Amino acid sequence: MRTFIFLAVLVVGSSAxxxxxxxxxxxxxxxxxxxxxxLACFYDVHDRKxxxxxxxxxxxxxxxxxxxxxxxxxxxxxxxxxxxxxxxKLGPKLAAAVAEVRSTSLVVSSDLAIVLVLDSEEAWSVxxxxxxxxxxxxxxxxCGKPQFHITGSALVAAWARCGRQASKTPFVPTSTIVxxxxxxxxxxxxxxxxxxxxxxxxxxxxDWAARASDWDAVFTIVDRRSGKAExxxxxxxxxxxxxxxxxxxxxxxLVWTTDEVGWTIxxxxxxxxxxxxxSSRRIPWCQKQ
Numbered sequence: 001m002r003t004f005i006f007l008a009v010l011v012v013g014s015s016a017x018x019x020x021x022x023x024x025x026x027x028x029x030x031x032x033x034x035x036x037x038x039l040a041c042f043y044d045v046h047d048r049k050x051x052x053x054x055x056x057x058x059x060x061x062x063x064x065x066x067x068x069x070x071x072x073x074x075x076x077x078x079x080x081x082x083x084x085x086x087x088x089k090l091g092p093k094l095a096a097a098v099a100e101v102r103s104t105s106l107v108v109s110s111d112l113a114i115v116l117v118l119d120s121e122e123a124w125s126v127x128x129x130x131x132x133x134x135x136x137x138x139x140x141x142x143c144g145k146p147q148f149h150i151t152g153s154a155l156v157a158a159w160a161r162c163g164r165q166a167s168k169t170p171f172v173p174t175s176t177i178v179x180x181x182x183x184x185x186x187x188x189x190x191x192x193x194x195x196x197x198x199x200x201x202x203x204x205x206x207d208w209a210a211r212a213s214d215w216d217a218v219f220t221i222v223d224r225r226s227g228k229a230e231x232x233x234x235x236x237x238x239x240x241x242x243x244x245x246x247x248x249x250x251x252x253x254l255v256w257t258t259d260e261v262g263w264t265i266x267x268x269x270x271x272x273x274x275x276x277x278x279s280s281r282r283i284p285w286c287q288k289q
Contacts, residue, residue, distance in 0.1 A: 022284075023042075024285050029242060030243045031245035038056065039066055041066055055253070055255075057279045074103050074108075075087075077095075081115065081126075088126055090115070090126060094124045094130075101118075105117065105118045105119045108150070110152045113125070113180060116150050132178065133182045142160060142161055151193040154177065155177070155179075175188055177201065186223075186227020188203060189220055191205055194243065199223065199224060200221055200222065204241070204243070205217035205235075205240040219234055219254060219256070230273060231275060234256060239258065241257065242254060242255050242256025250271050252268040253267060253268075261284060262285045264282055
């Protein structure tokens with residue numbers, strides 16, 4: 001009997017010491033909040049295999065199932081856009097523009113206020129039935145049309161510098177928040193935008209660009225009302241990629257990696273003047289057997 005008890009304790013102890021890890025082939029990430037749980041989900045390049053973990057500041061990550069939210073759909077030959085059970089009717093001009101492109105060339109804001117037509121690089125206002133006439137920021141000279149991104153209900157524009165200004169910061173665009181009147185707010189580092197709520201947007205490192213140059217990989221929190229931004233450097237002279245979500249009313253959850261040691265999980269205070277984390281954890285890559 002004593003031998004049996006000893007072996008049982010040994011097995012339980014080994015299991016308790018086992019580290020949670022992410023398989024190396026799951027190199028893409030998304031972050032979610034589901035029924036109060038903060039989740040980090042990892043995917044392969046074809047989005048066929050995935051694993052999700054519930055994460056917290058104190059306990060170990062726990063593997064959990066997760067169902068992705070529904071996609072926005074376009075119906076009635078482009079005359080209607082829907083998100084779940086909410087729908088909006090398009091005006092004749094926007095409906096005609098939508099009818100000329102495939103649905104994969106359309107991006108719709110979560111509040112159904114903006115439709116982005118990727119083929120023509122135009123951001124349309126649903127209420128006014130016309131493209132937004134977006135002006136660049138006034139801190140320098142910019143060339144060409146902006147590149148638009150929609151995240152949640154937010155519209156973000158990336159502007160390329162030209163002339164002598166471009167030679168100082170080659171290939172590094174500037175981003176702005178754009179309101180429904182087409183007015184640009186702020187000027188902050190280029191990246192992949194992710195809406196946190198109706199107040200904040202986060203800008204994540206743009207992975208391929210950082211790897212192709214000596215850019216610093218930076219993470220930025222932007223106040224949508226003022227355009228003011230707080231930025232911190234994740235990696236000097238190197239690439240990083242990640243995902244972010246609002247974990248609670250005062251905190252953003254940032255999950256990011258440089259491919260070297262695994263995934264870093266940071267809790268970023270939204271009410272602070274700094275984008276530095278209040279707490280951090282790591283999930284390593286699984287070691288190959």
